[in-house]
Amino acid sequence: MGMVSSQLSISLDGYVAGPEQSQQDPLGRGGLRLHEWVFGLDTWRAQHGLSGGDRGVDADVVEEMTRDIGAYVMGRRMFGGGDGAWDESWQGWWGDDPPFRTPVFVLSHHPRAPLVMGGTEFRFVTDGIESALRQAREAAGDRRVSIAGGASTVRQYLAAGFVDTLQLHLVPIILGAGERLFDGIEPRLEQVSVVAGPTVTHLTYRVLR
Amino acid sequence: MGMVSSQLSISLDGYVAGPEQSQQDPLGRGGLRLHEWVFGLDTWRAQHGLSGGDRGVDADVVEEMTRDIGAYVMGRRMFGGGDGAWDESWQGWWGDDPPFRTPVFVLSHHPRAPLVMGGTEFRFVTDGIESALRQAREAAGDRRVSIAGGASTVRQYLAAGFVDTLQLHLVPIILGAGERLFDGIEPRLEQVSVVAGPTVTHLTYRVLR
Numbered sequence: 001m002g003m004v005s006s007q008l009s010i011s012l013d014g015y016v017a018g019p020e021q022s023q024q025d026p027l028g029r030g031g032l033r034l035h036e037w038v039f040g041l042d043t044w045r046a047q048h049g050l051s052g053g054d055r056g057v058d059a060d061v062v063e064e065m066t067r068d069i070g071a072y073v074m075g076r077r078m079f080g081g082g083d084g085a086w087d088e089s090w091q092g093w094w095g096d097d098p099p100f101r102t103p104v105f106v107l108s109h110h111p112r113a114p115l116v117m118g119g120t121e122f123r124f125v126t127d128g129i130e131s132a133l134r135q136a137r138e139a140a141g142d143r144r145v146s147i148a149g150g151a152s153t154v155r156q157y158l159a160a161g162f163v164d165t166l167q168l169h170l171v172p173i174i175l176g177a178g179e180r181l182f183d184g185i186e187p188r189l190e191q192v193s194v195v196a197g198p199t200v201t202h203l204t205y206r207v208l209r
Numbered sequence: 210m211g212m213v214s215s216q217l218s219i220s221l222d223g224y225v226a227g228p229e230q231s232q233q234d235p236l237g238r239g240g241l242r243l244h245e246w247v248f249g250l251d252t253w254r255a256q257h258g259l260s261g262g263d264r265g266v267d268a269d270v271v272e273e274m275t276r277d278i279g280a281y282v283m284g285r286r287m288f289g290g291g292d293g294a295w296d297e298s299w300q301g302w303w304g305d306d307p308p309f310r311t312p313v314f315v316l317s318h319h320p321r322a323p324l325v326m327g328g329t330e331f332r333f334v335t336d337g338i339e340s341a342l343r344q345a346r347e348a349a350g351d352r353r354v355s356i357a358g359g360a361s362t363v364r365q366y367l368a369a370g371f372v373d374t375l376q377l378h379l380v381p382i383i384l385g386a387g388e389r390l391f392d393g394i395e396p397r398l399e400q401v402s403v404v405a406g407p408t409v410t411h412l413t414y415r416v417l418r
Contacts, residue, residue: 170379189382191410200400201403
C-alpha cells in the first residue's frame with residue numbers, strides 16, 4: 001500500500017497562511033509570499049500547462065514530490081467555492097486542466113457528482129477523512145496519496161495518525177499572524193532529509209506512530 | 210569591525226522556550242528538548258570542561274559558531290539570579306569556569322561590579338542594549354559579538370537592526386506554547402547556508418537592513 005504524504009510551505013514562525021483568509025484571498029494577507037519560490041520553476045510551470053521556467057534544486061524537489069502521487073485528498077476550502085451547498089458552476093481554481101491528473105477526493109459536508117476536468121477527476125466525499133483516505137488509497141494503488149491541503153485538512157490527518165511523511169518548504173519570512181500548521185497538534189517527527197534551495201529549505205520528516 | 214551574530218535553537222512551531230519559565234525552570238516546560246542535540250557533542254562538552262562526546266556535523270557547527278567570538282551580550286534572565294537588585298551570591302549557572310572565556314556584557318537595570326569567573330568576565334550594563342553592544346564591539350575588536358540570549362534580548366537586538374547573522378538550529382519538535390522568537394518582530398532574512406545534522410537542521414540567515 002502506498003505511503004501518505006503531505007507537503008506545505010511554512011514561514012519561519014510556523015504559519016502556512018496569512019491572516020484574514022477569504023474566498024477572494026484564500027492564502028490570507030501575505031500568504032502568497034510562502035509560494036513565490038515555486039511559481040518560476042519549470043516543473044511547476046509544466047504541471048500548470050506553461051512553458052519555460054527555472055531549473056535547479058527547487059525544481060527537482062517539486063518534480064520528486066509530485067512524481068509518484070496516485071491520488072490527492074483536499075479540504076473543501078482548498079477546492080473553493082464557498083461554504084454550504086455546492087454552487088456547481090464552481091469548478092475549482094485551476095482552469096480546464098487542473099495540475100493533479102489523478103483522482104482528487106474533496107472533503108465536504110455536501111454531496112456533489114464527480115467532476116472531470118482534463119486529466120483530473122474530483123470526487124466529493126461526505127463521510128469523513130478516513131473514508132476519503134480509504135478511497136484515495138484504492139485509487140492510488142501502489143502510488144502515494146498526497147494530503148494536498150489546506151492546513152486544517154493536513155492537521156486533521158496528522159492528528160489522526162494517517163500521515164507517513166511530512167515535507168515542509170521553510171520560507172525565511174515572518175508572517176506574524178494567520179493559520180499555524182501545528183495549532184493544537186504535536187506530531188512526533190524524525191528528520192529524514194534536508195535539501196537547501198537557493199532561497200528556501202526543503203525539510204522531510206517521518207511522522208512517528 | 211566584527212559581525213554581530215545570534216544563534217538559537219527553535220522548534221518547528223517557532224518557540225525558543227517552553228511555557229511557564231521560572232528561575233527554577235528557565236527554559237520552560239519542554240524547553241530543554243530544544244537543546245538535547247547539543248549536550249552529547251565533543252565540542253560542547255570541551256567548552257564545558259567535560260571530556261569525550263560525539264564528533265560529526267553538529268559538533269562542527271558548534272565549533273564554527275563559537276570559534277571567532279570576542280564578546281557576548283546576554284539578558285538578565287539568561288544570567289539568572291531573579292529580578293530586582295542583585296543578590297551577589299548569584300554567579301550564573303555555569304560553575305567556576307563558564308564556557309564563554311571572553312567578556313560577557315549582561316543587561317540589567319541594577320548596577321553590579323564586574324565578576325571574573327575563570328576565563329570569563331561578566332560586566333553589568335545598565336544603560337541599554339546599544340551601550341552594551343558598543344562595549345562588546347570594543348572588547349571583541351575584529352572578532353564577532355554574539356547576542357547570546359535569551360529570546361527577548363535577541364528580539365530587541367533584531368528589532369533595533371543590530372544583528373548581521375541569525376543562526377537557527379531547527380529542532381523537529383512541537384512545543385505548542387511558550388516564548389516565540391518572532392513575537393512582534395518581522396526581520397527580513399536571506400538564507401545564507403543550510404547544514405543538515407542527523408536530527409536537527411542548522412539554518413544561517415543574513416539579516417537585511
